[in-house]
Amino acid sequence: MFYLRTVFTKISLVGNSRCVPLRTLNLTLTKSPGRCFANGNPPREDNEEDTEAEYEDLVKRTFHLSDSGNQVLIVQPYVKWGAGKKRNTTPELQLAEAVALVETLPRWKVVDKLVLPLQSFHKNTFFGKGNLKMLRDKVRENERIVSVFISVNQLRGTQHHELEEQFGVPVFDRYMIVIQIFRAHATTMEAKLQVARAEIPYLRSRIRDYQEGALERIGASSSAIGGDGETFVDVRRKIVGLREKKLKQELEKIRSNRELLRSNRTKLQYATVAVVGYTNAGKTSLIKALTGKATLQPKDQLFATLDVTVHEGYLPSRLKVLYVDTVGFISDIPTELIEAFNATLEDALLADVIVHVCDMSHPDLSAQCETVTATLQRLNVDKNLLENVIVAGNKIDLPHRLGPDMTLPPDITRVSALHHTGLNALSSRIEKSVLAATGRVSMVVRVLAGSSEMAWLYKEVAVSEVVSDSEDSQYVLVRVVISEGQLGRFKRLFIDQ
Numbered sequence: 001m002f003y004l005r006t007v008f009t010k011i012s013l014v015g016n017s018r019c020v021p022l023r024t025l026n027l028t029l030t031k032s033p034g035r036c037f038a039n040g041n042p043p044r045e046d047n048e049e050d051t052e053a054e055y056e057d058l059v060k061r062t063f064h065l066s067d068s069g070n071q072v073l074i075v076q077p078y079v080k081w082g083a084g085k086k087r088n089t090t091p092e093l094q095l096a097e098a099v100a101l102v103e104t105l106p107r108w109k110v111v112d113k114l115v116l117p118l119q120s121f122h123k124n125t126f127f128g129k130g131n132l133k134m135l136r137d138k139v140r141e142n143e144r145i146v147s148v149f150i151s152v153n154q155l156r157g158t159q160h161h162e163l164e165e166q167f168g169v170p171v172f173d174r175y176m177i178v179i180q181i182f183r184a185h186a187t188t189m190e191a192k193l194q195v196a197r198a199e200i201p202y203l204r205s206r207i208r209d210y211q212e213g214a215l216e217r218i219g220a221s222s223s224a225i226g227g228d229g230e231t232f233v234d235v236r237r238k239i240v241g242l243r244e245k246k247l248k249q250e251l252e253k254i255r256s257n258r259e260l261l262r263s264n265r266t267k268l269q270y271a272t273v274a275v276v277g278y279t280n281a282g283k284t285s286l287i288k289a290l291t292g293k294a295t296l297q298p299k300d301q302l303f304a305t306l307d308v309t310v311h312e313g314y315l316p317s318r319l320k321v322l323y324v325d326t327v328g329f330i331s332d333i334p335t336e337l338i339e340a341f342n343a344t345l346e347d348a349l350l351a352d353v354i355v356h357v358c359d360m361s362h363p364d365l366s367a368q369c370e371t372v373t374a375t376l377q378r379l380n381v382d383k384n385l386l387e388n389v390i391v392a393g394n395k396i397d398l399p400h401r402l403g404p405d406m407t408l409p410p411d412i413t414r415v416s417a418l419h420h421t422g423l424n425a426l427s428s429r430i431e432k433s434v435l436a437a438t439g440r441v442s443m444v445v446r447v448l449a450g451s452s453e454m455a456w457l458y459k460e461v462a463v464s465e466v467v468s469d470s471e472d473s474q475y476v477l478v479r480v481v482i483s484e485g486q487l488g489r490f491k492r493l494f495i496d497q
Contacts, residue, residue: 064170069107089367091115098151157209198340274348277357278368279328282394285417315431319462361398
């Protein structure tokens with residue numbers, strides 16, 4: 001029996017005495033009593049420990065995971081003209097975000113950075129000959145550069161392989177960097193499971209593109225390398241498939257638990273307000289300001305929130321609502337990466353009202369807002385919910401650094417979560433939308449002071465104001481926010497009788 005091994009080896013770069021790790025495919029056929037596994041065992045569901053170890057090894061190699069940090073050259077490519085040209089941002093702003101992504105990771109440092117104009121992103125080597133040589137020389141001449149970050153959505157397997165061959169160091173794309181951040185910030189079991197789920201689409205694409213390409217280079221005659229005619233690709237797919245099956249089972253438990261919680265909230269007729277936005281726009285800070293919860297601890301970093309959490313608050317009418325904090329969105333990553341969080345994102349997608357938080361101080365405001373809107377559309381949010389999104393422009397206390405072609409969203413409500421500026425206006429807008437979405441109305445009910453009717457109103461509905469009846473002091477006028485169902489119960493209990 002023969003199998004192929006993926007290994008890290010050392011190479012010495014021409015004109016440079018340092019040795020750097022390079023991810024290569026060892027094409028030496030090696031005898032093995034089992035299939036193509038480091039431990040000689042095939043992936044079996046009843047051999048869970050070995051399969052888990054093989055999967056973790058695959059993830060570590062694919063995403064270049066390391067606890068020792070990194071020193072990075074960032075390359076921000078952009079299309080100069082045509083359909084691929086981005087018109088709502090600039091290469092410099094994109095580069096700034098790429099730097100922020102790297103600096104979010106502990107012990108990662110940016111050694112050098114540059115923007116490069118390209119005709120397209122479709123070449124097998126990604127860059128043309130001139131740019132490729134320039135970058136290769138830059139990496140070889142600077143000993144501090146130990147990896148390269150190409151700030152694009154996702155490199156194709158052939159592109160990734162060719163660039164690592166050329167540079168002699170690990171190469172990252174945005175998907176890989178975001179996964180690194182997710183792994184660093186995931187603390188709860190829910191978050192860790194969903195991050196693991198987010199890794200699956202990337203692993204599948206790498207197995208398909210990169211490994212199949214490698215096998216093609218050594219000829220079809222060597223493709224059968226495992227038992228029963230299994231190829232290297234077949235075995236790796238099986239590892240990922242077994243892991244995905246296990247993750248789906250665990251995430252289904254989370255989904256079921258959250259469905260039960262949502263069902264309980266529905267029975268109690270709690271309105272929900274989902275707070276969404278670009279990463280680091282200030283979603284958690286805004287929820288803290290709206291609810292007054294001192295236990296919420298916002299962080300000034302990208303993807304600080306990975307768990308979807310629910311927080312109780314009150315609207316001006318004293319109606320209780322639940323604010324749902326969500327994972328932030330970001331441009332130039334596949335939707336599958338965010339969709340991996342669907343088990344918890346459903347709390348937001350099924351909300352009564354959506355508040356979209358924008359960072360008013362960010363020079364790339366327009367592009368960020370467009371990214372959030374486009375992501376919500378791809379996540380199949382209800383059309384009526386999308387059409388009634390409330391846009392909150394946060395961080396108005398900071399200096400504005402608006403870009404050259406800045407366009408603000410219509411009907412934006414400007415706020416400062418830090419200084420509580422504009423919160424009354426925002427709360428009023430949220431209340432109006434919640435009442436419309438849930439069929440609640442604000443009305444005045446005349447009842448006897450201290451009566452069972454008054455006690456029922458305090459217990460079952462939101463009471464915003466109570467004043468004495470000027471015509472009869474035994475009665476009070478109670479302003480309430482009440483749903484159609486609650487009003488029907490009140491009539492049956494106290495009026496019909």
